[in-house]
Amino acid sequence: MDAIDLSLVELLRGNARLSYAELARQVGLSAPAVHERVGKLESSGVIRAYRAEVEPxxxxxxxxxxxxxxxxxxxxxxxxxxxxxxxxxxxxxxxxxxxxxxxxxxxxxxxxxxxxxxxxxxxxxxxxxxxxxxxxxxxxxxxxxxxxxxxx
Amino acid sequence: MDAIDLSLVELLRGNARLSYAELARQVGLSAPAVHERVGKLESSGVIRAYRAEVEPxxxxxxxxxxxxxxxxxxxxxxxxxxxxxxxxxxxxxxxxxxxxxxxxxxxxxxxxxxxxxxxxxxxxxxxxxxxxxxxxxxxxxxxxxxxxxxxx
DNA sequence: CACTCTCCGTGGATGCGATCGACCTGAGCC
DNA sequence: GGCTCAGGTCGATCGCATCCACGGAGAGTG
The missing domain is CATH 3.30.70.920 (Lrp/AsnC effector binding domain/regulation of amino acid metabolism (RAM) domain)
Known part of the structure; x- marks a missing residue:
């Protein structure tokens, strides 16, 4: 969990449907690098799920x-x-x-x-x-x- | 809001990162049709946001x-x-x-x-x-x- | 210091998905 | 019947996801 991971988490908390390419632009890495980091965040349990928020x-x-x-x-x-x-x-x-x-x-x-x-x-x-x-x-x-x- | 819209909402509540192609397969429509339906659900306020759920x-x-x-x-x-x-x-x-x-x-x-x-x-x-x-x-x-x- | 191992990245290639436009079809209505 | 509209499908194009080979920085060690 370095600063880049935190940015990724924050970006995905704001909009879970951002593409890896877009995330990569935002944090200044390449798309595959972001893909791997997000994968690790998911499997280590930091990111638990992606959910659509619905008007009840x-x-x-x-x-x-x-x-x-x-x-x-x-x-x-x-x-x-x-x-x-x-x-x-x-x-x-x-x-x-x-x-x-x-x-x-x-x-x-x-x-x-x-x-x-x-x-x-x-x-x-x-x-x-x-x-x-x-x-x-x-x-x-x-x-x-x-x-x-x-x-x- | 018909039955297909409800399925889409439910699928996206479970996993907000599903691709339109995957959604299309699940509900039995084409990808562009799903794309348009989801777009309407978003702009009508039924779907408010997509969020990553994070371990606090x-x-x-x-x-x-x-x-x-x-x-x-x-x-x-x-x-x-x-x-x-x-x-x-x-x-x-x-x-x-x-x-x-x-x-x-x-x-x-x-x-x-x-x-x-x-x-x-x-x-x-x-x-x-x-x-x-x-x-x-x-x-x-x-x-x-x-x-x-x-x-x- | 030089070597090596590991981690973490980059860049290129490729196939799939997103998305646009053209066209189709059935329902409701005059 | 013929119009119109909503909501589909299909096909084409372009960007993205994803795989793989490769490279550089830093830690540990002789």
């Missing part, structure tokens, strides 16, 4: 909710996680410090579907309680932040 | 926090938003129902930087109080969910 409403996901989860005393955290993993509505899952062990971000089409999701969450073994907040609007999400030069 | 630690962002914001009675929500927008650490910003008007997801390098961010947030005009939860680990994030056939 236009694919029928109008409701966004953030849900805190309190585990009960019998909970096996791995089992709880596995149960969450099987619920496709849960887009993100953070393991938190504090009373609420997890914070989930879920997207569903309707409030009725959200209700069903919450019921399922509360029925999940190991879950003591849930606390749901509804997002009225998403001002922005996953905004890439400029990278400073300090990494492994 | 490897770009020096080891600390993730979720911060609830309570506005005070004098707050102008637009001004508060604008102030948040100028803080690059804030990756996502949701406007919420409930006592806490906003929920922010922030990423910083160190706990000390998080402390500074929280101080800045509390000093922001219109902000009455903040409540911060620290993510010990991110189990997953922005997982694309399979699309059902029902959209505009």
């Amino acid at each position: 409403e236009s694919v029928g996901l109008a409701v966004t909710a953030l849900i805190g989860i309190v585990e009960d005393s019998t909970a096996d955290t791995d089992d709880v996680l596995e149960a969450f993993r099987r619920m496709p509505e849960i887009e993100s899952c953070y393991f938190m410090a504090g009373v609420e062990s997890f914070l989930l971000k879920a997207r569903v089409g309707t409030i009725a579907e959200l209700e069903q999701l919450i019921v399922r969450l509360n029925r999940t073994p190991g879950v003591a309680s849930t606390r749901t907040g509804i997002a009225l609007s998403t001002k922005w999400e996953n905004r890439p932040q400029p990278i400073e030069s300090s990494a492994s | 630690e490897s770009v020096g962002l080891a600390v993730t926090a979720l911060i609830g914001i309570v506005e005070d009675s004098t707050a102008d929500t637009d001004d508060v938003l604008e102030a948040f927008r100028r803080m690059p650490e804030i990756e996502s910003c949701y406007f919420m129902a409930g006592v806490e008007s906003f929920l922010l997801k922030a990423r910083v390098g160190t706990i000390a930087e998080l402390e500074q961010l929280i101080v800045r947030l509390n000093r922001t005009p219109g902000v009455a109080s903040t409540r911060t939860g620290i993510a010990l680990s991110t189990k997953w994030e922005n997982r694309p969910q399979p699309i059902e056939s029902s959209a505009s």
Whole structure:
């Protein structure tokens, strides 16, 4: 991870569909050199995936909710996680410090579907309680932040 | 937005670097047809961006926090938003129902930087109080969910 | 110092993909 | 029927991705 790798990561965070030739121009190397560097960034796990960012409403996901989860005393955290993993509505899952062990971000089409999701969450073994907040609007999400030069 | 558009969106959510030729093979159209459809999806705002998803630690962002914001009675929500927008650490910003008007997801390098961010947030005009939860680990994030056939 | 090994690059060649323009076809409408 | 338009296909051209052979800088070693 030198300065050029950081530039490549930053460029691809801004636009994942840039061609290798274009990346090469931006960082001042040849296209094959860039190709190899990006390949290494991918296989070393620095770059995890390339994703199109989609307006959720236009694919029928109008409701966004953030849900805190309190585990009960019998909970096996791995089992709880596995149960969450099987619920496709849960887009993100953070393991938190504090009373609420997890914070989930879920997207569903309707409030009725959200209700069903919450019921399922509360029925999940190991879950003591849930606390749901509804997002009225998403001002922005996953905004890439400029990278400073300090990494492994 | 017909079924083919939905397939294209889903394919690109899974891998934003697929070539038009490959997309064309997957959906059973010619490459120019796919090119035109994707272009329309982009300009109509369904596809907002293409982003590389990066392991945060490897770009020096080891600390993730979720911060609830309570506005005070004098707050102008637009001004508060604008102030948040100028803080690059804030990756996502949701406007919420409930006592806490906003929920922010922030990423910083160190706990000390998080402390500074929280101080800045509390000093922001219109902000009455903040409540911060620290993510010990991110189990997953922005997982694309399979699309059902029902959209505009 | 000179040798060598390795890493990381460059340049050239080649086949595939992006992209443009010409043309085709079916639906809706007068 | 005949027009028009949206949305395809096909073919051609050019740029890009990708493979390969080669070269130079720096570290370790006699």
